[in-house]
Amino acid sequence: MELRFSAEDLAFQKEVRTFLKENLPAGLLDRSDRGLHPLKEDIVAWQKVLHNKGWIAPNWPVEYGGTGWSLTRKYIYDREYFLSGAPQTISFGLRMVGPVIFSFGTQEQKDTYLQDILESNTWWCQGFSEPGSGSDLASLSTRAVRDGDAYVINGQKIWTTFAHWADMMFCLVRTKSDCKPQEGISFILIDMNSPGVEVRPIVGLDLDHTLNEVFLDNVRVPVQNLIGEENKGWTYAKFLLGNERSGIARVARSQYQLAKLKQIAGVEHQGNGLLIDDASFRSQIARIEIELKALEAMELRYLSQEIAGRKLTAETSILKIRGAEIIQAIRSLTVTALGPYGLAYEPDDVFRRRNDGPIGPEHLHGAMADHLYQRAATIYGGTNEIQRNIVAKAIAG
Ligand SMILES: Cc1cc2nc3c(=O)[nH]c(=O)nc-3n(C[C@H](O)[C@H](O)[C@H](O)COP(=O)(O)OP(=O)(O)OC[C@H]3O[C@@H](n4cnc5c(N)ncnc54)[C@H](O)[C@@H]3O)c2cc1C
Incomplete structure (x- = not known):
């Protein structure tokens, strides 16, 4: 290296x-x-x-x-x-649809959207997953039918993060059926204020509202909102998902969270001493720290290969798998460090409205919610099982 x-x-x-x-x-x-x-x-x-x-x-x-x-x-x-x-x-504009627009969009699309993405004037969401299509995304069935100068779109998206805040959604729709599933998909930009768009909340395990269902009922979308060519959406989606996985190891974020965990263990008590002095707890922290160091070394090795001109493929999947597992381990151990207080968690808005003070120590707030939210780290951006399939195929052919 x-x-x-x-x-x-x-x-x-x-x-x-x-x-x-x-x-x-x-x-x-x-x-x-x-x-x-x-x-x-x-x-x-x-x-x-x-x-x-x-x-x-x-x-x-x-x-x-x-x-x-x-x-x-x-x-x-x-x-x-x-x-x-x-x-x-927030990734949706900056790391997902922005690069798709400047790589495959028309001049008009670039002029309309890119500056507002850079200035965070427009909030985007990602309409890919559907109730029956997650890992097997190409099976999606939301349909777009051409009608004059517009597409008429019907179907349902799910797990659409921050759709309730979004002005625009980039969406995969089916425009052809009598072909391989991947060859009948188009990539289209939908104004969330269009008649027929309905956003319904899904409250997560963390009791927060970030996720949504999006229902599309005869939504008319101008043809100029199509990205690239009709039925070539899978190509643009693969390009976008490749970008989504960059920086996925989250090494620095985990190092920051691990330092927080050590701080908490430095003030929480275990028996007559501090948790940080408990041999069993220390060995759990040490195990995570070693794994994180190994992940960091791996990330640096891949970076030096990229600098030397090599294109990474399945390596990003390895980083995603390990990065997600480590962040989950840190957040789980943080809840453990809080002892019985770790069990108490309130929705954030309830916590803010309490006038009798927080339950337990101040650093408790958010720990359980994040531990529960991070259960999704091995699901979103392509599940860890799917990432393992990618690695296996790369190795075994
Ligand atoms: C917090 C969160 C935020 C999200 N945000 C968005 C968003 O903004 N926009 C969006 O479009 N989507 C979003 N998603 C959806 C996410 O992309 C999907 O949940 C994910 O792709 C998995 O799809 P699924 O939920 O349908 O599960 P499924 O694909 O049904 O998988 C169920 C289980 O089967 C396993 N499995 C499936 N196929 C295989 C296989 N071939 N080999 C081995 N195991 C397999 C999976 O690993 C998983 O454990 C989000 C999800 C979460 C949890």
Whole structure:
């Protein structure tokens, strides 16, 4: 592995660290620290700060508003970003549909959407999964039928994160049936205010509302909202899912959460001593720490291969599998560290409205909710079983 940071890279690292320290809003950091989802207005305001700095879209080409950073700088930026405790910027516009639009969209689509994505003026959601189509996404059945200058869309999407906040949804629809499932899918952009779009909430295990069902009932979508060619949507979806998996190991985020766990164990009691001094608890922390170090080494090895010009394939699946398992282990152990208080969890809005003070220590709030939300880390973005299939195929052919 050949990976060294130059003096310029180290100066850049310092600049990022200082900027984040001076600009990350305390309220946003507090929620992120606890593992709570950011409030919409807070994350939008924060993304605007990053946009003004010119750092909102490191993965976009410079001509569309990207940073022009090398792979090493992107790595440094991501690492510093998550070590600062900042919450992930919202992926749907910046990491998913934005790159699809600048890679496959018309000039009109680029002019209409890209600047608003960079400025976080438009909130996007992802309408891929359906009740009968998750891992087997190509079996989707939401149908779009051409009618003059519009497509008429009928069907249902599910698990649509933040659809209740969204202005626009990028959506996979079936435009042809008498062919291989992958060859009859189109990629289309739907205005969430169109007549016939209905969003219904799904409250998660964490008692928070991030997930939704989206019902589409005779929704008319102008043909100019089609991305690329009709029936070629699978190609654009695969491109998008490839981007979704980048940065998926979440090493720095896990390192930050692990440090938090150690802090909690440093004040929680076990018998007559502190939890952090308990041999059995220490060995559980050590095990996770070793696994995280191994994941970090693996990520760096892949990065150095990418810098040398090699294209990663199944490696991202390996990073996703291990990254998700480690974050789950950390959040589960955090709840354990809280002892009986770990069992008590309230929806965030109830917690905020209590006037008799929080149940248990202040650092309790959010731990159980995040532990439960992270159960989904091995499901979204392609389940760990599907990732293992990808790895197996890459190895066994
Ligand atoms: C928190 C969260 C947020 C999400 N946000 C979005 C979103 O914004 N937009 C969106 O479109 N979707 C979203 N999803 C949906 C997500 O992409 C799907 O849940 C995921 O692809 C799995 O699909 P499924 O739920 O239909 O499960 P299924 O595909 O039915 O899988 C059920 C189980 O069977 C296993 N399995 C299935 N096929 C195989 C196979 N071939 N080999 C081995 N095991 C298999 C799976 O691993 C899983 O354990 C989200 C999901 C969650 C949990």
